[in-house]
Amino acid sequence: MDKTVYLDAARRHCESRGCRLTELRQQVLELVLEHPGVVKAYQILADLQRERGVAAPPTVYRALDFLVEQGLLHRVEALNGFILCHHFDCPHDGLILVCERCGGVEELDATGCLTSLTDAMSAVGFTPRAQNLVLTGTCRSCQA
Amino acid sequence: MDKTVYLDAARRHCESRGCRLTELRQQVLELVLEHPGVVKAYQILADLQRERGVAAPPTVYRALDFLVEQGLLHRVEALNGFILCHHFDCPHDGLILVCERCGGVEELDATGCLTSLTDAMSAVGFTPRAQNLVLTGTCRSCQA
């Protein structure tokens, strides 16, 4: 998807949810957009400092938290990082695959793949919050 | 399982894998044993300092990493913590359920629940490393 198209869609997505994609938030989103795969908060912080002179951690974390809240980014706990979600407009169970060798990240739509997991959980009375599963392994091109 | 029995089993487990459960490693394991649910590295560090006077982060992290390596502990990335594994002797796909309300943690054996996930992954050529899935949600007693 083209960058401007993506940003427009993101803006409309936020507004349809009663939130504003402010200049700062958009700027952070654009910075994330410039990194393939997983990006770290402090990387964004450095980028932001490069663009604006000053910026402190809370500035970045607030923007990132907002973007996660809106579904534009996914948090990848296992890596202390964030990745772009390319289909934020349809609610989905994400399955994030992280390659141990090349560091590449890929998001699958796991909606429908989780029934047996869900069954096992309800058997013990556990109600999962909608979220993303993260798995590490080896991607196709790194199988070698 | 009784504590001494557990420790003996753990020691044999390590030795059968060609590793040694040294005094320090066992001491750390015992400290983890004393905490229900998830325990943090710096909590163990504090415990260790109480018992031995001095201890630095690398000491604790090395021991914890070792125990994870041996399968005696699971790392819970999402919480920056560790939990005991009660069936380290049989290889398993763990499913760790973390309750957002009470902080309780429960490990399910998810072996066999992951076929559709595995299918989805092989469809894109991804080979997962054996590991644990972590999900947050609400446990039975906190449903209210």
Place this chain on the structure above:
DNA sequence: CAACGGCATGTTACTGTATAACATCATACA
């Protein structure tokens, strides 16, 4: 207009998490 309320952002300072790099010690084995 002026005052207010809300939300977004700025700023400072701190807590918590984790590792690099190098020194030392123990043990086993040639």
Place this chain on the structure above:
DNA sequence: TGTATGATGTTATACAGTAACATGCCGTTG
């Protein structure tokens, strides 16, 4: 006895995240 290997100690630092409070922005309302 020397030497290699793995475990531990020690210092210092990097990386991640948040609390608390100040300031600015903007739409509403009297």
